[in-house]
Amino acid sequence: MKPIDAIPIRPAPASDVAGNAPALLHEIAAALDTLLRTGREYCIDLSALPLSPADRDLLREALGTGEVRVDLDTLGNSHIEETGVPGVWWVCHRSEDGVLLTESLAICRVPEIIPAHPADIAMGLQGLQERMASREPGGH
Amino acid sequence: MSAETNLLDFARGPALEAALIILVFGIFWRLVGVLALPRTRDLSEPRVRHAWLGGVKTIFTRMWPRREFRPRILHWEAVSYIFHIGLAVVILGLVPHILLIRDITGLSWPGLPDGVITFAAGAALISLLALLAHRVTHPVLRQISNFDDYFSWLLVFTPLLTGLMAYYHLGGRYEDLLGLHMLSAELLLAWLPFSKLAHTVFFLFSRGVTGAVYSRRGARI
Amino acid sequence: MGELEETVLDAFRRGGLSRRAFLKFCAATASLLALPPAAATAMAETLARTxxxxxxxxxxxxxxxxxxxxxxxxxxxxxxxxxxxxxxxxxxxxxxxxxxxxxxxxxxxxxxxxxxxxxxxxxxxxxxAGGAYCVAAGQxxxxxxxxxxxxxxxxxxxxxxxxxxxxxxxxxxxxxxxxxxxxxxxxxxxxxxxxxxxxxxxxxxxxxxxxxxxxxxxxxxxxxxxYGNSIHDRCYRRPFYDEGRFAHTFDDEGARNGWCLYELGCKGPVTYNACATLKWNQGTSFPIQSGHGCLGCSEPDFWDKGGFYRPLSAATGHWPRGEVLGAAALGGVVVGAGMAALARSHQKTSAAKTAKEAGSPPPKEDPHER
Structure with a gap:
């Protein structure tokens, strides 16, 4: 039997044509304009689009790198970073074993997943108050 | 389960088998039936030694109109050629067709890219429409046309149309269109030996016999 | 009854997971379902109440x-x-x-x-047999x-x-x-x-x-x-089909180059499933990407369609081609010859009749005339 490396298999060549990125940039620009005028948020699911490596490079290059980077540690890692275009966020959700669940571009002031929710704040407050109460009377 | 998938299964299964049996049976029946018919003896002195050579020659000379007729029919001859070549390219060049032929006969050859096939099919389809228009508008042609002509036209047109529709997913799900395409083509195969479409096989014999008879009599062919 | 039922979000919380985990879950699922991204928010809102x-x-x-x-x-x-x-x-x-x-x-x-x-x-x-082939706990x-x-x-x-x-x-x-x-x-x-x-x-x-x-x-x-799209329409090998480049066997040049597997019996064109987009095994691959045609396993009767390795355009029936079509040809020859013989004898009798009426011998027929 041949060793596996000796079997001449060539993977199908990856496309090096950036066919979809330019259209995507137009979509982002339109969404930003809407956000500015009406405050309506927008989201583009990158994992559902057929993007070639060249498309991704072009997208990264055009959007650049911004100032904010957020790492969420829940159900595995999530990495959210603002691109060089304020209001455009690159969102990457991964599962606990590191598999990419979904990748998207969120066009908003801040992605919904980041700010604390009133219900959670209330629960946190309740917990904090309970802890404060249990500390005070005993005094130790 | 579903009527739609059953249509394709029926087309690929029993319908195909039946169509092929009728086609082969019909062609041999008609061919042997015609060839074995008695013909009256030509008592005249043969003007040439090998009259059959004239028959072979006629098969080719009849592929193009004589000079006298050209001004009147050359353009329709050209349209007819476009149709026949287009149809031949589609039938013999499309890989799924070759695979079907390979499955039945064991013969195989390389296929053509789909762009070429689409172009040929489009050309065949348009020329077929033009030929139909010609047939119904031309006073003489209309007089000598009967049900056979129009039905045969329909049976050639339908597989071309449904084939293109199936390929481009126009007007239905692929498997339904493919089933319709195969069924219409099977109807064409079964109809072929008993209609004017039998010229696909008979043209060789009719031209050959005509050529041989006239050649024997010393006519210019 | 009467008491508040536990919602999906509550269940998340009870499992020690946060609202953000819940939102992330909804985003991932919406993406999986190919829903517009806005649906993730709607999904989160609904599930929080469901x-x-x-x-x-x-x-x-x-x-x-x-x-x-x-x-x-x-x-x-x-x-x-x-x-x-x-x-x-x-x-x-x-x-x-x-x-x-x-x-x-x-x-x-x-x-x-x-x-x-x-x-x-x-x-x-x-x-x-009254359902007796599958019985559990007497039912x-x-x-x-x-x-x-x-x-x-x-x-x-x-x-x-x-x-x-x-x-x-x-x-x-x-x-x-x-x-x-x-x-x-x-x-x-x-x-x-x-x-x-x-x-x-x-x-x-x-x-x-x-x-x-x-x-x-x-x-x-x-x-x-x-199940909205066929495997074929979403297949990364589709361009090879359009170009007419096919693998003819599983180990030829075409197979190594990753060309279309239509000739090897791929049922992608009539199979509706998400394999080509979602893929299998941590998104690694799907059958066609691994070099094997689609079997059409998400379609009814996929095993009874003539064979996994028979091209889609080929006949499904397993009848002996040569014998059946040979017999059809032979039958055609026999019927054709019979009809011709019938025509000959008919011609002969009608000729004899004409001759009798005209009072002259029937014309001789030359069966060997070319």
């Missing part, structure tokens, strides 16, 4: 590969969430209880959630299914066996197996076909149902979100 559902998973004539597939999905987190945190599941293969205890647990779960539970059925239902599969269906809010047929009859339904179908939709005829059944189905599809359909209700189905009862 009572935690009960899922009853019943297995009949099946091989357990559907369950194997589901428990080996690429994002175990999500599947785990759906079948442990989100829903209370009954599955006799996965649960620890057995025998009387298991039956009692199922009856209790069904009684409590009667009219509200999601019923997942895996496997075909044998109707032959036949068909009776069991009819009863369970009465209390179900939704019925999901998982796998090609449950959806279309599958392997047990294959000719000659000795057990009289039928798909779920043949037993439950008075209401829609969501068919999640595949042998097995893609795990993400199975879970995605459950989440979709919880968030938005009944999904849009195709004419075979399959959710359009996953």
């Amino acid at each position: 009572p935690r559902p009960t899922v009853i998973y019943l297995s009949y004539q099946e091989c357990t590969a559907c369950l194997e597939s589901m428990t080996r999905s690429f994002s175990p987190t999500i599947e785990h969430l759906i079948f442990n945190n989100i829903s209370l599941a009954f599955n006799d293969t996965l649960q620890a209880a057995a025998g009387e205890a298991a039956e009692a647990a199922r009856k209790e779960a069904m009684r409590q959630a009667w009219g509200k539970y999601i019923l997942i059925v895996d496997g075909a239902v044998p109707m032959g 036949s599969a068909v009776d069991d299914l009819r009863h369970a269906a009465q209390g179900a809010a939704a019925i999901i047929a998982v796998g090609t066996c449950a959806a279309f009859g599958g392997i047990p339904y294959a000719a000659p179908n000795p057990t009289g197996a039928v798909p779920v939709s043949e037993v439950i005829r008075d209401r829609p059944v969501i068919n999640v076909s595949g042998c097995p189905p893609i795990p993400e599809v199975m879970t995605g359909v459950v989440v979709y149902y919880l968030s938005f209700g009944m999904p849009a189905l195709d004419h075979q009862g399959r959710p359009l979100a996953f």
Whole structure:
């Protein structure tokens, strides 16, 4: 039997044509304009689009790198970073074993997943108050 | 389960088998039936030694109109050629067709890219429409046309149309269109030996016999 | 009754997970379902209010590969969430209880959630011999299914066996197996076909149902979100098909170059599933990417279509081509010769008749005239 490396298999060549990125940039620009005028948020699911490596490079290059980077540690890692275009966020959700669940571009002031929710704040407050109460009377 | 998938299964299964049996049976029946018919003896002195050579020659000379007729029919001859070549390219060049032929006969050859096939099919389809228009508008042609002509036209047109529709997913799900395409083509195969479409096989014999008879009599062919 | 039911979000919280985990879960699922991203928000809002559902998973004539597939999905987190945190599941293969205890647990779960539970059925239902081919705890599969269906809010047929009859339904179908939709005829059944189905599809359909209700189905009862496109139309090898570049064998130049597998019997053009987009095994690959044509496992009767390696355009029948067509040719020759002979004798008699009337001998006929 041949060793596996000796079997001449060539993977199908990856496309090096950036066919979809330019259209995507137009979509982002339109969404930003809407956000500015009406405050309506927008989201583009990158994992559902057929993007070639060249498309991704072009997208990264055009959007650049911004100032904010957020790492969420829940159900595995999530990495959210603002691109060089304020209001455009690159969102990457991964599962606990590191598999990419979904990748998207969120066009908003801040992605919904980041700010604390009133219900959670209330629960946190309740917990904090309970802890404060249990500390005070005993005094130790 | 579903009527739609059953249509394709029926087309690929029993319908195909039946169509092929009728086609082969019909062609041999008609061919042997015609060839074995008695013909009256030509008592005249043969003007040439090998009259059959004239028959072979006629098969080719009849592929193009004589000079006298050209001004009147050359353009329709050209349209007819476009149709026949287009149809031949589609039938013999499309890989799924070759695979079907390979499955039945064991013969195989390389296929053509789909762009070429689409172009040929489009050309065949348009020329077929033009030929139909010609047939119904031309006073003489209309007089000598009967049900056979129009039905045969329909049976050639339908597989071309449904084939293109199936390929481009126009007007239905692929498997339904493919089933319709195969069924219409099977109807064409079964109809072929008993209609004017039998010229696909008979043209060789009719031209050959005509050529041989006239050649024997010393006519210019 | 009366007390507030636990919602899906509550179940998340009880499992020690935050609202952000919940949002992330919704984003991932919406993406999986190919829903517009805005649907993730809608999904989160709905699920936060939706009572935690009960899922009853019943297995009949099946091989357990559907369950194997589901428990080996690429994002175990999500599947785990759906079948442990989100829903209370009954599955006799996965649960620890057995025998009387298991039956009692199922009856209790069904009684409590009667009219509200999601019923997942895996496997075909044998109707032959009064349903005796598949009996558990003294009850036949068909009776069991009819009863369970009465209390179900939704019925999901998982796998090609449950959806279309599958392997047990294959000719000659000795057990009289039928798909779920043949037993439950008075209401829609969501068919999640595949042998097995893609795990993400199975879970995605459950989440979709919880968030938005009944999904849009195709004419075979399959959710359009996953079964809306043929494998062929989403196949990365499609350009080779268009260019007419095909692999002729599994080890030729074309196969090595990753050309189209149509000639090797790929059923991608008539198979509707999400394999080409979602892929299998942590998104690694799918059959065509691994060099093998699609078998068409998510379509009805996929095993009875002439053969996995026979091209789609070829005949399905296994009749001897040479013999049958040779016999047809021979038959044609015989009939043709017979007709010609008949014509000859007819000609002869009519000629004789004419000659008799005219009083002259019939003209001689030359049978060897060229």
